[in-house]
Amino acid sequence: MLAAFPHAMPVEGLIGGLMIGIAAALMLLGLGRIAGVSGLAARATGIADSGAPRNIAIAFVIGLPLGAFLVSLATGGVVTRFPPSVIPMILGGLLVGFGTRVGSGCTSGHGVCGMSRLSRRSLTATAIFMASGFITVALMRFGGLL
Structure with a gap:
């Protein structure tokens, strides 16, 4: 735990960063496409006509909250404030x-x-x-x- 940041989660941040990097690398190396969420969301919703194949964009956009939900189940969740x-x-x-x-x-x-x-x-x-x-x-x- 970092004294200046009592709620910091450095290990979790490192793991999340690695997962984002791996997903971006797989998308770029596997499909030759950039894993930008706004572009994938636009493609998944039909706003954009170009970009990743639509089924890939839909899977990516669905996977974002689904992945977060599964991690929260496995770890007990994260405290959020709105x-x-x-x-x-x-x-x-x-x-x-x-x-x-x-x-x-x-x-x-x-x-x-x-x-x-x-x-x-x-x-x-x-x-x-x-x-x-x-x-x-x-x-x-x-x-x-x-």
Whole structure:
């Protein structure tokens, strides 16, 4: 346990990161496709006409919550906290969806897959969303919201 981060779960984070990396590598090596969740979700729902085969996209999108559910059963779950109102979550989801379309991908596509391929677009996108996250946390802490 890390003193500065009493709720940190470094072993679980390492295992999760390895699993994400393996899934991304299998998708790239096996299908020649990027394992970006927004692209796969768009393909699975029929919003996008190109990308991974639709059945693969559907399996991937179904596997995300199913895998999390199975891990929670095996480990006893993870404590989550949500805001008292669903409005911020809905607005945040809409903003993320808009951002993934404008940014030609999501954090998983750019941060995991694009960075590993040294894509200039992904390096730029990852730097921007990381900086945005740092600034948001700093503002929330400064404003006493965290």
